Every structure is written in C-alpha cells, then in structure tokens.
Amino acid sequence: MDLKHLFLQHVGQTSPFPTMVEVDRVEGIYVYDTSGKKYIDAIAGICVSALGHNHPKVVSAIQKQAATYLHPMVYGEFILSPQVRYAKMLVDQLPEHLNCVFYTNSGSEAVEGAMKLAKRYTGRGEIIACKGAYHGSTNGAMSLMSEPKYKKGYYPLMPGINYINFNDHVDLSKITTQTAAVITEPIQAAPGIRVGEPEYLQALRKRCDETGTLLIFDEIQIGFGRSGTFFAFEQMGMAPDVLLSAKALGGTLPLGALIADRKLLSVLSKNPILGFISTFGGHPLSCAAGMATLEVLLEEGWIGQVSEKAERIKASLKHPLIKEIRGTGLLLAIDFGSEPIALKVLDACFEHGIITDFFLFNEQAIRIAPPLNITAAEIDDLTKRLLQVFDSIEV
Template sequence: MTNKQSTIEAFRQYVNSGKVAFYERYDMDLVMGQREGIRFRDVEHEKSYINLHCNGGVFNLGHRHPEIIATLQSALENFDIGNHHLISTARAEAAKLLAGLMPGDLNYVVFGVSGGEATDTAIKTARGYTGREKIISAKGGYHGHTGLALATGDEKYRLPFGKQLPGFEQVPFGNIAELKKHLDHQTAAVILETIPATLGMPIPTTGYLRDLRKLCDENGTLLILDEVQCGLGRTGKLWAFQHYDIVPDVVVLGKGLSGGIYPVSATVIRQPLEKIFHDDPFIHISTFGGAELGCVVMKKVLEISSEKSFLAHVNEIADYIQDQLEALTKKHPKFFIRIRQKGLMIGLELKDELCGPLLTKTAFDQGLLIVYANNDKRICQFLPPLIATKKDVDEIIPKLDKAMSEAQKLKPLLKVKNFFGKMFSKS
C-alpha cells in the first residue's frame, strides 16, 4: 500500500468513513501535502492546486506565510498556552492592538479558539447584558456548529441532534420589513454575517444595514456582526462593516486571525458590555481561548492585514479579477449568471443548484479549489488568498474558463445518472 492509500484507509477507519466515500465517489480523494503561498499539492501526485477557498479565510495570507512562521518560531522561545485564569502580557497586547483597529468603543476582546465559540460568547454577552432571550439570525446564515451558534443556523445542521433551543428566530437576509415583524423590546440581539458566505455572498445594501442598526438602537437590541469570513481585509477594508458606515456592538472574528498557523478567535465587545464580567470575572472562560502563542500570531496577522499597502493590493487585485470574471459571464451566459463581489469576497452566481457542485468538481480537475455555498448551491464561493498577484489571476482565469466549459458539457448527463445523489439534492 502506498503512503497515500494507507492514509486514506486510516482516515476511513479512524476518522470519518463517510468523507472518504464521498471524495472517492467523485474522484476527489486528495490528501493535502506540501503547501506554500496560494498553492498546495497532493501528497503523492505532482498535481498542485490553487487554493481559492482558503478555508473561508483561514489562508487569507496564503499557506505558511513566512512572517507568521517566523513569529511563531520566535514566540516558542518564550511562550506556551499560558494560563487563562491569570493576567497575561500576550493576551493584553493582542487585545490592545485589535481594539485599536476597531472603531468607536469596541474596546474589549474575549478570546476563543473557534468561530463557533466566539459566536456563543457573543450571544451569551448579549443575553447577559440585556437580560433578554430572543436572538434573531438570517435564514441560510452560518455562525458555527457549537451550541448557541448552531441554534442560529439552518435546521439541516441541527435536526439530527435534537430539539431547537428556545429564543431563536430567523428572518430572510436583506429584508428589513420581515425583520421589523420579529424585532422588539424582547430581542437581545440580531446576529448576521456582514456578507453571508454560506448563503453565497449576497451583498447587502447600505440602506439595509443602516436601517438594521437604527432598528436595533430603537429597541435596545445589540447588533452582532460575524466577520469570521469577511473581516481582516477580505473585502478591501479591514472590516466589511466599514463599507456601510455602521458600527456594531459586537464583532465575531476567527479563521484568518490564526494566520493559518495557530487557532485563535475573538469576540470584540463595546466597552459598556464588559460589565457582564464585573460581578464574576470568571463567569465565562476558555482554557485554550487566546492561547499566548495564538495571541502572538494574531498580532502579526493584524499588523500585516491592516497595512495600507496590503489593503490597496486587495483592491487592485479585486478590480483586476472583476474585469476577467465579467468577461467569463459573457462567454458562458447560460451557465455563469453574475458575480457577487466586495473586494475579494466573491460569489460566482450560476444558473441553478446543480451548477455549484458541478463547477466545484470540474474546477478541482483543473487544479482550482473552489467550493459551492452549502446554503445556496447556485453559488460557488470564490475566495482567492489576499496575497494573490495579477500573474496568479492570469493563471486562474483560463483554468476557470475551462472548468466552466467542462461543467456545461457534463451537465446534461447528470440528471440521467443522478451523479450528485442525495448529498446535493435540493434542500
């Protein structure tokens, strides 16, 4: 048995047999090997892939960014996880830098390990501060698979695991009239991704987010914005909400904060909200949340991502890619309908629900990793690393063009063969 085969067998036997069966079915049983910058290789084959999914932003800075690696290596000389019960230099410094990069009095940082944990913290904070229970989220939004985060999300992720928790309601994203029917003086918080990734990047209007902010203020309701995917420069501004001239009460961050190297997440809260810790400062704790090594890495990520030249680069590449993607909509009008875009937060809107999974597969065959949006399969999420260059774009576009041509050839065969089976059926 080759190394790759033995890895696959061990994964099948000891990690997740369903995942292996799924990838084998579509001949996509890649095992991630050597990785650097925007690319990674299969452990065995020479074939390399350009990462246009970036794990939703984990690899905003590409794989194994040299400055992040060097930062972690030097941090290992002095730090370890630290002790979350004690006062910590690394946590204090990372929080100070993050607070300084936030507008208004978004001054306090509660550290976590994952985006789901940071969302749970945000909801606990809102309930603790307001004394209310109701939480409103967007249909098709996604904030994680942990307890309270799971309760904000699509029922398909919850149903196999029991009853919904009390106090959670959902409204369609972008519809202020529907929101008005739910939002009242019993509402602790509205939680939304500023641009919902799992829903396929619908770009909100400025009016929607401003009206939402106003409604929250009128009702004493907190506004939680999840920027786990759209934050950290992805949209061409450091925070996506800065495009809309609003300031939320709570911001949830994860994924890219890790630099792709050391997991860390953060719930940033406005100054007055910190009072939830006054009676009992240990009322919410997380052993690994804000591990000191993670805090050092996060500081470096924030320094890189907030540089003017870095954000200028994101905007330059975003404009360059937009022109080329628009040309592809003209070339494949029956397949590729339009682009949804804010900076390098991009959704490729395709003809129908078969197209997202299909393009994921044909792009994979061309050496591009893109993934359809699970809560709207017409859309392929297209998230290039923020360090991608024009030369990289020149390599990506012809491959995407080919993948679209292939997808159109395959499409008529799919209905006959039920190629995508239950996994991709309309939900």
C-alpha cells in the first residue's frame, strides 16, 4: 500500500479533507512533494518556521544538542544549559517585569498554565476571553473560544469563562474584582486578522490594573517577530503581565512558554508544590533550535524588514477579486468576501504550487504568512503566482 493510503488508515485525522501533500524534502521557503512538485510555503507551517525550512544554523544547533544530551530529566529539576541560555536571551529582549520563562511543549499548554497561574495568584475563578479568539484545543483552552462551531461537541467545558467584544471599550466594565485574568491576542488571527487598537489595549491594561486582574497576552501566532517587532505588544504602548509564546519559539520544534515576573510565576511552585508540571516542557532540542532561530533573526535583522516585506506583498496584490487585505507585518488575510471564491482560490493555490490556508473562523479569506527571511525576489514570485491564481478563478 502507498503512503497516502497508510496515512488515511493509520494516522489520526483532523478533518475528512486533508490536503495530502506528500512531502519529500524542504529547503528555505520551499516544500517539494514526492512527485517533484515545488510549493512556496506561504504560511510557514502556520507561523512556525520563522526562518523557513532546514535553515543550516538551526539544523546545526539541533544536531549539536542531539549529540550532547536529549532528556536527562523532566522539566524544572536539572539545570539544562539550552533552557537557561534561551530564557536569558528571551528576557533580555523584553520589558523588565517579563523576566522569567516557564517552558511548555505547546501553545495550548502555555494557555492552560496561564489560567492556572491567574487562579492561584488572584484566588479568583473568573477568566475573561475576547470573542472571536482561538487559544488552543485542549479542554481549558477550548473553553475560551466564544464560537460554538468547534466546541459544541465537547460540553461540558470549563466553567467560569466570560467573553467581551474585542476592541470594545464599553465591554471593559465587565472586568471586575472577581476576574482572575483577561486573556487576549493583541492581534486576533482566527477571525481573519483583527488588529487590536492601541488605545483599546491601553484601556484594557488600565482596567486590569484597577481590578487587580492579570492581563495575559497570547502571542503564540503573531509573536516572535511576525508583527514587525519581537512581540506585537511593543507596538501598543503597554505590556501584559503574562506573555504566551509558542509556534516559532521552538525554531520548528515543539515549544511553548509563559513569560512573566519571577515572583508571579513562583506561585505555581509552592503550596502545593508542583502546581504545573510537564515531562517534556522546554526540551533541550527545542530550546537549542529556538535559540539558533532567535540569534539569526536578531543578527541578520529579519524582524526589522518585516513591515517593508508586508508592504511589498500588499502593493503587488491588486486584483478585482480581492475585497481587502488585512493584517500587521507578515500575518496577512486576503479577503474575497465570499466563501465559494476563497475555496476556489485555495484549491487553485495548491495547483499553482502555493501552500496557504483559511483562518479558523473565517473561510472568506486566505492567509499569507511566509517565513520572515523570505527575499524580495521570492515575494515577487509568490505574488506573481497568486495573481495567476486569481486570474484563473471563474466567478
């Protein structure tokens, strides 16, 4: 039996219609399938591969670490140099109060940890999330989702969750002294990109301060350079109490993190001890890969070029099919205002050798979020192919 059949029979599926690209090899922004077809990866494995695929410095860091040690002990007990050095490197880029990194395996696990932290720290039970957000697929993280579409088959979910409208100043009054935490992305991805207004996020910060509520920013998708700054909150004139990162954080390997003040994070380690534990959190390989990625991003100045690249993409993509291009930095939504058109575009993209996807809560738009080190020539190749795709669509 060929791999396609074995994949369908023996690998757990997430939907009845996987794209089924059979990967042979990868290089830079390109993915090659087993028939030799070359695809531009226009979504970086959903905001993971910040430096594209198989970046030599990342591969070499992984190989070096693999030859040194892999898993001497569960997270949090032994001093593992990649964890420590990466934590120092991360906090050196952040405001003073974001000075301690609690590692997890994934974004959802970081979200779970943040909710537990907020409950322990404040002694309160209510968590507020913003409508339209996606924070992960575990029971707790999924409870934060306001849309019933994906969660309705899994009730009962976590109690104590309430929702506010994103960018809505009036709704901020729903945050009270009963609220343990507000969790939000500064730029919501799942609804097809909604950018948080700086004045709104500043007012949210103020309301959380007034009520003693922790403000948690989920920058799992938009963070790590994709917005044009290391984290998007830097553009908003405020900072969260807890910053969540994952996806690109592990330099293509699984890694998540809660980043907060050391005193705040320490509540998870006492009364009772072991309040939040994880066997593989902060795996040395993932930390080594993440550190190599961040080194390249900083040394080669890729984050500073993000906005210019986004402008280059937007400027080239003029087409009657496009209703709007939204986004910040290299997380863009091309909105066609129509699900059938977006579906045709998505299929045609794969035919024309472009890997893209919808947004979880918006199937009228496709996402463009290439590796941050995409070159100008590669952008021009991508936008040329996209325009060919749009021209090929019959409406």
